[in-house]
Amino acid sequence: MKLGEIEGKKILWALGTGAVLLLALWHYQGVKAGALESQDGFLTWWYGILAVLGLAAVFALGWLLLGKAKFKIETIFAAACLLLGLIYCFVLPPLSAPDEIRHYISAYKISSTMLGQPSTDENGRVYIRSQDLFIENSGGSQDGAETGQGLGLFLEEKTYREIEKRGLKGTGDNQTVLSGQTAVATTPLAYVAPGAGIALGRLLNLGGLGLLYLGRLFNLLMFTAVMWLAVKRMPFGKEILCAVGLLPMTLHLAASFSYDAMIICISIYFAAICLDLAYSGKNVRIRDVVLLAAVMGIVGPCKMVYAVCMGFCLLIPVRKFGGLKQWAAAAAAVLFVYGAAMVLINLQTIQVYTGGTENYIGWAEEPGFTFSGLLHSPGKLIEMFYNTLVWQLQYYHLTMFGAYLGNIDQVLDVPYFIILFLTFALVVMALKKPGDETIYIKGWKRAWIWFLFLACAGATMFSMLVAWTPASSRVILGVQGRYFLPLLPIFLLTFKNEWLVLKKNYDRQLLFLIICSDVYAAVRLFSIVSMRI
Structure with a gap:
């Protein structure tokens, strides 16, 4: 590592930690005002503990990411996830x-x-x-x-x-x-x-x-x-x-x-x-197939739309299974476990949504769309999807990254400039960098992953159209950006190309800034809640 690069990381480390400190001091004013109004003095010392933990997390994780010692990225992630997760558990209570x-x-x-x-x-x-x-x-x-x-x-x-x-x-x-x-x-x-x-x-x-x-x-x-x-x-x-x-x-x-x-x-x-x-x-071993089947058997019944994840298996070359016959047996095993789990857990739900000629949306106290009715009215289905993408796509973006936390409470917001930065950081991290000699996901594999992402999004929207949207609505209701998080990282990996190549690898610096953003969002949210009397 060059001397200039080391110094640059030290400066970023210091600036990031200093910025979080200044912002924590700034938002203390809101906490203090809330404590005075509510007469709940504990808010100030709670906030003090939060600020100290947040700064300690930024300082320690910055050292792991930007220091001379090269810690494995999975180790750093585990430490960051636990520390930041505990902070969010404290700020956004049960x-x-x-x-x-x-x-x-x-x-x-x-x-x-x-x-x-x-x-x-x-x-x-x-x-x-x-x-x-x-x-x-x-x-x-x-x-x-x-x-x-x-x-x-x-x-x-x-x-x-x-x-x-x-x-x-x-x-x-x-x-x-x-x-x-x-x-x-x-x-x-x-x-x-x-x-x-x-x-x-x-x-x-x-x-x-x-x-x-x-x-x-x-x-x-x-x-x-x-x-x-x-x-x-x-x-x-x-x-x-x-x-x-x-x-x-x-x-x-x-x-x-x-x-x-x-x-x-x-x-x-x-x-x-x-x-x-x-x-x-x-090469694919029997235990790999068992693991894939077990994982799909666990996640499948939770939300049926994530069945599209099984499509990732098609990225594995047939030769790695030992031949077409072994590949077919492995595919059948994964599909069987998924299907058995679905029948065991969700058969009644599937029958209700696919077999009914009437649908009543309880929360709206109105009739809703039916599976069979939508299949016989493709024009209406296309209209609902089009309207939803035109009017709701920004909302999906914001709620995927976390602009509105709590029960999608728009007062408990993460500032828009932070959402823009997080979006920018993910795109930059997905691009080709020095040392990336091979672009693994390209051609038909890139198109296949795009198809899986769009299929998951479409299935999610269709399911909420039937389960949650009253017939009087002009857009599909109930869909939130968090539903797309399971496929987001793999979708981002397809962004790497030969036309846009970075001169340096800034992944660890961007991860550090993401951590700083998380801590800033936490102290700001605590301040907002403290003043919400």
């Missing part, structure tokens, strides 16, 4: 992520099974401890009305106050009652990690908040471990996986109860296995 209250109650159900206790009654309602009822009954207020739909559903200063007041200790009241929330009808494997966290909290006799934070921590640990495996196995473009894994939206989901955390990391791991088998010198 139940603040999209649909998190239902994911929480689904994990609670699994925890009862783990502990050998009854999980549901005859009607499928979930048993919880009576001391945990406050979690779903202590919502915030919006426009003067009490929501009463969950602790962090509407995130405001009152949420922090209740967390500080209750603490992690339990009350000792372990009498079981029925939750008013409905568990998600999906594979129980989606909630094994957070369910284990809740089970541990119950064994330790922690209170409801203790269960919430342990459940989130276990989900974050699962996400970090699987992403570490994915980055480690990826034959090229490792930094792209790291960058997508450190986007504000990804961190928010990873540090929550959401099964999106599992879907994102498992889907990326599946793609990493396929690319490793396609481009490394390895």
